[in-house]
Amino acid sequence: MLDIKVTKTTAPKAKPDEKHLGFGNHYTDHMFIMDYTEGRGWHSPRIEPYHSLELDPAALVFHYAQECFEGMKAYRAANGRVLLFRPEKNAARMQSTHRRLCIPEIPVEDFVQAVKALVSVDKDWVPGEPDTSLYLRPFTIATEAHLGVKPSASYQFIIIASPSGAYYAEGMNPVKIYVEDEYVRATPGGTGYIKCGGNYAASLIGQMKAHDLGYSQVLWLDGVERKYxxxxxxxxxxxKIDGVIRTAPCVGTVLPGITRMSCIELLEKWGYKVDCESRLPIADVIRAGKEGKLEEVFGTGTAAVISPVGELRYEDEVLTINGFQTGPVTQRLYDTLTGIQWGTLPDDMGWTQEVE
Structure with a gap:
């Protein structure tokens, strides 16, 4: 168990209007920090007033991108309780990311304790308006000052928190997706299955291309054949194609999402046939759309939870899905997940943890 030193702010910030939070615009009074030093391990866990970081210009994070992050939320239940959703899964995924990037791992129980400690200190920052939450961003950066490609000898693990509204301003409405077949997000043997900033930086050009064409998101194809x-x-x-719900397998190029995992478990519990192991060619999706068998498409993630897709464009083909309406399975998943997260439905899956 971590011995976390807490230093509270003497100058609390004014809290933002919960009805107009946006996403990722505001930050709480405190942050968690823990250091790593080669030969000593992880040490000095502490909660301090939120502040800027001071790093050497030669810190390895700036030059060789040895860094990673997680995304999770704390939710205000109607009875005032504050809940976390499967935090141990985020902890385990960060361990996987650390291994891939040659960063020393943080024990799952230490990660969860750190998250709970920060949320507990900043508990009054957890908003209570509908569809709001306290977004949590744990991240690790390489801090050793050295110009040369090697694993850092020192790191900082930091958690910041941001009271946020819905990820999409338009709410639970279908979005338009552009299928990217020019640029590549991830390749086998690479870092597509972990949460490192380089993955997101590499995806920006596809995102900008989609926006210029009037689409809000990019659907990436595999990096080898540009087919799946x-x-x-x-x-x-x-x-959802002809009754079967399919999603790309996590075989090294796809992030194993916590919401993805939860949706699969719910769908299987409800009796749906789910295929999350075989690869799905984009040609099969287009064919299913033309034949009227493409029943629903939706995205899943911590920030948006569930995002219905109403239009899909691939090359010169444009498909409208379910009359550009949110499908019944998509809606049921959203209602169930958010019900569990905000405590309005019983958590019969055992997924939430209360912050004292």
Whole structure:
């Protein structure tokens, strides 16, 4: 168990209007920091007033991108309780990311304790308006000052928190997706299955291209054959085709999303046939759309939870899905997940943890 030193701010910030939070615009009074030093391990866990970081210009994070992050939320239940959703899964995924990037791992129990400690200190920042939450951003950066490609000898693990509204300003409405077949997001043996900033930087050009064409997100194809669907921007993607719900397998190029995992477990519990192991060619999606068998498409992720897809464009083909309306399975998943997260439905899956 971590011995976390807490230093509270003497100058609390004014809290923003919960009805107009936006996403990722505001930050709480405090932050969690823990250091790593080679030969000593992870040490000095602490909660301090939110402040800027001071890093050497030669810090390895700036030059060789040895860094990673997680995304999770704390929710205000109607009875005032504050809930976390499967935080141990984020902890385990960050361990996987650390291994891939040659960063020393943080024990799952230490990660969860750190998250709970920060949320507890900043509990009054967890908003209570509908569809709001406290977005949590744990991240790790390489801090050693050295110009040369090697694993850092020192790191900082930091958690910041941001009271936020819905990820999409338009709310739970279908979005338009552009299928990218020019640029590549991830390749086998690469870093597509972890949450490192380089993945997102590399995806920006496809995102800008989609926006210029009037689309809000990019559906990436595999990096070898440009044939199989993988994931959408910051989300995993599901396709309901002729009664079967399919999503790309996590085989090294697709992020194993916590919301993705939860949707699969719910769908299987409800009796749907789910195929999350075989690859899905984009040609099959287009064919299903033309034949009227593409029943629903939706994205899943921590930020948006569930995002219905109403239009899909691939090359010169444009498909309208379910009359540009949110489908019944998509809606049921959204209602169930958010009900569990905000405590309005019983958590019969055992997914939430209360912050004291």
């Amino acid at each position: 669907v993988e994931e959408v921007g910051s989300m995993n993607c599901f396709f």
